[in-house]
Amino acid sequence: xxxxxxxxxxxxxxxxxxxxxxxxxxxxxxxxxxxxxxxxxxxxxxxxxxxxxxxxxxxxxxxxxxxxxxxxxxxxxxxxxxxxxxxxxxxxxxxxxxxxxxxxxxxxxxxxxxxxxxxxxxxxxxxxxxxxxxxxxxxxxxxxxxxxxxxxxxxxxxxxxxxxxxxxxxxxxxxxxxxxxxxxxxxxxxxxxxxxxxxxxxxxxxxxxxxxxxxxxxxxxxxxxxxxxxxxxxxxxxxxxxxxxxxxxxxxxxxxxxxxxxxxxxxxxxxxxxxxxxxxxxxxxxxxxxxxxxxxxxxxxxxxxxxxxxxxxxxxxxxxxxxxxxxxxxxxxxxxxxxxxx
Amino acid sequence: xxxxxxxxxxxxxxxxxxxxxxxxxxxxxxxxxxxxxxxxxxxxxxxxxxxxxxxxxxxxxxxxxxxxxxxxxxxxxxxxxxxxxxxxxxxxxxxxxxxxxxxxxxxxxxxxxxxxxxxxxxxxxxxxxxxxxxxxxxxxxxxxxxxxxxxxxxxxxxxxxxxxxxxxxxxxxxxxxxxxxxxxxxxxxxxxxxxxxxxxxxxxxxxxxxxxxxxxxxxxxxxxxxxxxxxxxxxxxxxxxxxxxxxxxxxxxxxxxxxxxxxxxxxxxxxxxxxxxxxxxxxxxxxxxxxxxxxxxxxxxxxxxxxxxxxxxxxxxxxxxxxxxxxxxxxxxxxxxxxxxx
Numbered sequence: 001x002x003x004x005x006x007x008x009x010x011x012x013x014x015x016x017x018x019x020x021x022x023x024x025x026x027x028x029x030x031x032x033x034x035x036x037x038x039x040x041x042x043x044x045x046x047x048x049x050x051x052x053x054x055x056x057x058x059x060x061x062x063x064x065x066x067x068x069x070x071x072x073x074x075x076x077x078x079x080x081x082x083x084x085x086x087x088x089x090x091x092x093x094x095x096x097x098x099x100x101x102x103x104x105x106x107x108x109x110x111x112x113x114x115x116x117x118x119x120x121x122x123x124x125x126x127x128x129x130x131x132x133x134x135x136x137x138x139x140x141x142x143x144x145x146x147x148x149x150x151x152x153x154x155x156x157x158x159x160x161x162x163x164x165x166x167x168x169x170x171x172x173x174x175x176x177x178x179x180x181x182x183x184x185x186x187x188x189x190x191x192x193x194x195x196x197x198x199x200x201x202x203x204x205x206x207x208x209x210x211x212x213x214x215x216x217x218x219x220x221x222x223x224x225x226x227x228x229x230x231x232x233x234x235x236x237x238x239x240x241x242x243x244x245x246x247x248x249x250x251x252x253x254x255x256x257x258x259x260x261x262x263x264x265x266x267x268x269x270x271x272x273x274x275x276x277x278x279x280x281x282x283x284x285x286x287x288x289x290x291x292x293x294x295x296x297x298x299x300x301x302x303x304x305x306x307x308x309x310x311x312x313x314x315x316x317x318x319x320x321x322x323x324x325x326x327x328x329x330x331x332x333x334x335x336x337x338x339x340x341x342x
Numbered sequence: 343x344x345x346x347x348x349x350x351x352x353x354x355x356x357x358x359x360x361x362x363x364x365x366x367x368x369x370x371x372x373x374x375x376x377x378x379x380x381x382x383x384x385x386x387x388x389x390x391x392x393x394x395x396x397x398x399x400x401x402x403x404x405x406x407x408x409x410x411x412x413x414x415x416x417x418x419x420x421x422x423x424x425x426x427x428x429x430x431x432x433x434x435x436x437x438x439x440x441x442x443x444x445x446x447x448x449x450x451x452x453x454x455x456x457x458x459x460x461x462x463x464x465x466x467x468x469x470x471x472x473x474x475x476x477x478x479x480x481x482x483x484x485x486x487x488x489x490x491x492x493x494x495x496x497x498x499x500x501x502x503x504x505x506x507x508x509x510x511x512x513x514x515x516x517x518x519x520x521x522x523x524x525x526x527x528x529x530x531x532x533x534x535x536x537x538x539x540x541x542x543x544x545x546x547x548x549x550x551x552x553x554x555x556x557x558x559x560x561x562x563x564x565x566x567x568x569x570x571x572x573x574x575x576x577x578x579x580x581x582x583x584x585x586x587x588x589x590x591x592x593x594x595x596x597x598x599x600x601x602x603x604x605x606x607x608x609x610x611x612x613x614x615x616x617x618x619x620x621x622x623x624x625x626x627x628x629x630x631x632x633x634x635x636x637x638x639x640x641x642x643x644x645x646x647x648x649x650x651x652x653x654x655x656x657x658x659x660x661x662x663x664x665x666x667x668x669x670x671x672x673x674x675x676x677x678x679x680x681x682x683x684x
């Protein structure tokens with residue numbers, strides 16, 4: 001897969017085509033070169049290179065002390081990252097699959113997220129947790145979930161979700177440099193996607209959405225791989241004279257409400273597209289944001305949410321596809337929405 | 343002191359009736375230890391009284407009867423070293439050098455409290471002195487302690503970490519994951535289980551497959567030591583040995599201090615799971631009275647000195663309560679301060 005998304009300009013830097021996984025790896029290498037406090041922990045991230053080859057050969061470059069294989073102990077591993085961060089290190093903990101966050105929720109939710117506030121601001125927890133997420137790999141219900149909204153519900157955490165190689169590198173570097181715990185959700189289907197990535201150090205600001213495609217007729221707010229499906233749908237819609245604006249959320253906490261509100265005021269229509277389960281998900285938050293804002297008065301029609309089906313992710317490929325929004329689903333939903341426009 | 347299966351060691355034999363630790367600690371150090379135990383006792387009794395009078399809300403978990411474990415374990419530590427503590431953590435906090443005025447201020451929910459009134463009894467921490475915090479989650483501090491030790495090792499510091507926890511935590515996954523990781527990475531952690539016989543109302547006989555928690559050390563290839571947790575000399579002796587071992591890079595130790603909490607689990611406890619006779623039998627082994635008697639017997643404490651220690655504690659407590667009462671309350675407009683660093 002390649003992306004139509006253009007990189008933001010980075011001054012004085014060469015731009016190459018890298019995969020999303022390579023971009024993440026480059027971010028970690030740059031951070032480890034620059035800061036001896038940064039180290040990696042996770043299951044099979046050493047000589048194996050990580051389940052999705054994101055850490056790749058980093059162990060050969062930085063050694064086993066800085067690219068540490070852990071036992072299969074997600075709760076303990078997450079807690080070790082919390083303690084190391086409190087004692088002056090900058091750990092990056094890789095979960096093999098985002099689903100395994102469920103094993104570590106205690107340390108993520110009760111400890112990492114709350115320690116700073118609960119302790120009156122006397123200590124910070126500067127850690128990064130990386131979560132390979134999403135469906136489409138035939139791995140079924142326990143290896144395919146999109147749990148980003150769970151963690152985005154927790155004050156004290158920051159949650160980011162890059163959709164391009166450029167943002168993968170820039171958001172991961174921003175996460176590593178952030179003084180607070182940042183959760184980065186990486187869509188597994190994006191790991192091999194190539195795109196332009198500037199050389200050297202740069203960051204993408206946490207909490208800032210990006211308009212990937214401007215348009216006057218409808219705002220599509222999407223995250224992760226849904227950004228690409230929304231862009232594909234938008235191209236097909238353009239052939240029918242419908243100009244969709246596609247917003248890439250990039251950060252779920254903090255969420256960039258200003259960009260969404262401003263867009264809806266211009267387009268008067270909103271569709272939220274996300275892979276997590278539809279009910280009580282990201283779409284509910286975005287819809288409520290519009291309902292509570294002055295953009296509400298600009299709406300020409302009801303808001304539409306396209307989210308994951310109300311079931312565990314199935315194994316059968318046809319069922320799996322049907323369980324999350326696809327390009328066709330988005331195209332159809334926008335077409336329906338605009339069918340009766342005045 | 344009891345000895346169980348082969349992996350469990352006991353503290354070194356004594357060749358006269360004077361505990362070995364008395365050869366290591368000066369008379370002022372022993373007086374200071376006694377004073378700290380009295381300070382913990384009077385702090386908690388005064389907090390209990392303030393709670394009855396409605397000055398403190400919420401709940402609290404008193405460690406009355408367990409003071410020797412807190413003070414003895416922390417005797418080998420200084421400010422370069424860390425502790426993680428538990429919901430029953432007031433003693434650990436004072437033993438690690440916290441000031442009771444700021445502790446009372448926290449109980450009273452005031453800005454001068456260790457957590458600026460955001461944490462209360464269960465979250466007191468003082469990172470400047472290596473106290474990474476009490477914890478409301480059973481076993482929550484154990485992996486964090488391992489992480490702090492990992493950080494110290496990576497940074498080339500000779501700090502050690504004590505992870506305090508109760509018998510209840512020894513059946514949590516975090517305990518097993520934490521001990522395993524500390525052992526495979528040979529980290530300077532001393533796991534101190536304060537076995538007070540009950541996880542809330544459930545006795546260790548009903549909850550734990552082994553008689554002595556320390557035997558579980560064998561599963562993680564570290565020394566396991568069973569200690570009379572109501573005898574300061576024994577607790578300190580075991581701690582010094584484990585701390586020295588950890589500082590020499592020889593890895594973790596699991597110490598089990600057998601003790602008893604005289605008060606209920608929390609304010610809601612009606613003591614329906616144990617008998618008055620059982621409580622009385624442990625009150626007869628009060629760690630403070632035992633230490634006073636022992637120091638007197640060995641000519642290390644006169645009754646005048648004991649009285650002077652108690653009087654100075656009373657003054658400190660009275661001044662601390664006054665400090666807490668007059669400390670400013672937090673402003674509601676600062677409700678969300680300190681969730682994030684920036």
